[in-house]
Amino acid sequence: MKAEAVLFAGVAGFFLLTGAGYAWWSGREPAGTAALTVSFLMAALMSFFFTMNYRRRGSRPEDRKEGRVAERAGPLDFFPPHSAYPALTALGIAVLALGVVFGLWLFLVATGVLAAGVMGMVFQFNDRA
Template sequence: MKALRSEVWIFLITTVFLVLVTPAYWFVTDASDEGGDWTGTSALVMTTLLAAMVTWYLGFQARKLDERPEDRKDGEIVDGAGELGFFPPYSWWPLWNSLVFGVLVLGVIFGWWLFMIGCAFGILTLSGWVFEYYRGVHAH
C-alpha cells in the first residue's frame, strides 16, 4: 500500500482528535441532563463526521494518483514543472447569475411574478455561463 499523503495525515489526526474530544465535551457539559449543551455536542459530532468524510475522500483519491514530487523527501521544485491544467479567463456570467439570484430572492418576497421573470433570465444567464467556451473569443 502506498504511503498516505500529507493532507490525508492532517485530516486523519484531526478526525482522531475530534473523536476523542466530542465525548469528553459531552460529559464535561453534562449534555445528558435537560440543561446540558446539546448544540456544542451536535456541532462537534457533525465536525467529526465531516473530517472523517474528507479523510476518506483524500485517502481514496491518494490511492489512484501517482507519486507527486511534493510527497518525496528528495523532491525539488523543478520536478513539479509543466502543464498544471486549464484555468478559465475572466467571465461576466457569474455577475449576471448573482444578479438574477437576487431577483429570484426578491421575487419570493414581493411576488411570484417577479420570481417567474427571474427564472426566465436565470435560464438565459445559466446557459450563457455553461456554454461560454463553445462560442466567442474563448471557444475551444
Template structure:
C-alpha cells in the same frame, strides 16, 4: 496527497475524543452536536484524500527530500473570465437573506441562482468557447 489524508484522519480522532469529553463534561447538546458533526466532516475529507492518494502519482510533499520547486508547474485549468460566479453569489446571498427577512425574497434569488448554475454548466458550449 497521502500525508493530507492521514492528517485529516488523525484530526478526526482528536475531534471525536474532544466531542465525547466535552459532551460528558458540559452536558451541553449544541456544542456536542457541533463537535460530532465536525468529526463526521473530517472523516469524510480524510477518507476522500486517502482514497484518491492511491490513484494519484506521488507528489512532491510525499517525498521527504523534495524541494519547493519540484511542485512547480501548471496546477489546472481555470476559466479566465466568467460572470457566472457573481450571479451565483448574489443569488445565494439574497436566498440566505430571505431566511432572515422573508421568504418572498426567494422569488428574486432563485432566478439568479438558476441563471448562474446553467450559465456555468454550459459556459463552454456556446459563444467563442464552443467546440467545433
C-alpha cells in the same frame, strides 16, 4: 495526499476526543455535542477522501523532494481575445442597480441588457472546436 490524510485524521481524532469529553462533562448538552460530532464526521470524511485519492493515484510531484514543476504542468488551453461582452454585462449590472432606485421600467430594460451580455459571454466561442 498522504500528508493531508494524516493531518485530517489527526483533526478527526481531536474532535472525537473533544466531543466525547464534552458529552461526558456537559451532562449530555445536545448542541455542543452535535457540533463536535459533525466536525468529527467532516474531518473523517476529508481524511477518507485523501486516503482514497492517494491509493488510486499515488504520490504527487509536490509530495516528493525531487519533484519538478514540469511534471505537474498540463497543456495550456484557449485564451479568448478581446470581447465587448464583459463591458456590456457590467453596463447591465450598473443600470440594473439604478433600476432598483428609479423604477421598474429601467430595471426591465437593464435585465435585457444584462441577459444579452451574459448570453454573449457564454456563447461567444461556442462554435470553437
